[in-house]
Amino acid sequence: NAGVMQNPRHLVRRRGQEARLRCSPMKGHSHVYWYRQLPEEGLKFMVYLQKENIIDESGMPKERFSAEFPKEGPSILRIQQVVRGDSAAYFCASSPRDREEEQFFGPGTRLTVL
Amino acid sequence: KQEVTQIPAALSVPEGENLVLNCSFTDSAIYNLQWFRQDPGKGLTSLLLIQSSQREQTSGRLNASLDKSSGRSTLYIAASQPGDSATYLCAVRSVGAGSYQLTFGKGTKLSVIP
Numbered sequence: 001n002a003g004v005m006q007n008p009r010h011l012v013r014r015r016g017q018e019a020r021l022r023c024s025p026m027k028g029h030s031h032v033y034w035y036r037q038l039p040e041e042g043l044k045f046m047v048y049l050q051k052e053n054i055i056d057e058s059g060m061p062k063e064r065f066s067a068e069f070p071k072e073g074p075s076i077l078r079i080q081q082v083v084r085g086d087s088a089a090y091f092c093a094s095s096p097r098d099r100e101e102e103q104f105f106g107p108g109t110r111l112t113v114l
Numbered sequence: 115k116q117e118v119t120q121i122p123a124a125l126s127v128p129e130g131e132n133l134v135l136n137c138s139f140t141d142s143a144i145y146n147l148q149w150f151r152q153d154p155g156k157g158l159t160s161l162l163l164i165q166s167s168q169r170e171q172t173s174g175r176l177n178a179s180l181d182k183s184s185g186r187s188t189l190y191i192a193a194s195q196p197g198d199s200a201t202y203l204c205a206v207r208s209v210g211a212g213s214y215q216l217t218f219g220k221g222t223k224l225s226v227i228p
Contacts, residue, residue: 031214033215035216041220042203042221043203043205043218045212045214048215056215093216103148103216105150105157105159106157107157108157110155
């Protein structure tokens, strides 16, 4: 049973470009969470999705950031018009049910904005 | 708003020593607490999950305890090895609004000296 998969592992973008980060949850998991780890900071929750639904996006910046988890395919975190402050590690986690269940994390995507 | 603090921020010990990492949280209304390990440039590996009704969990040389009423958890590592060198993260899942998300501490960076 493969773990949570994220790609790309490393992504370099110039200011103003778009970044697309992909996350495939573990088999049988229908809940996906995105977290961001800024340099020298702890991981911060961004968004929680189920298939075709955004459940909680309270941690997402109001502009330029969006997330989806379509019926088929991976979850996508999209950052439009990237700025240097977006440089961070973005982690995806999945779980089979919410609340008591463990969250299993992927290896992360490290975004560098030049 | 839940806040998680980990002390110390960094710890260096000689190989073979037993050690304790500390985690405190401000709101005792939690579903569970997880300890993770993060290696440089890598993702998070879940070490132990303690449900709110439990007092401790053990896995190999690791033992985690939870005192929910005082808002504290400890991770005990026995007979430390150089391979234990990593950053250890504590995260809680709180009851109520935002219960889907994990709130992380900033971690304790452990170095085990051969």
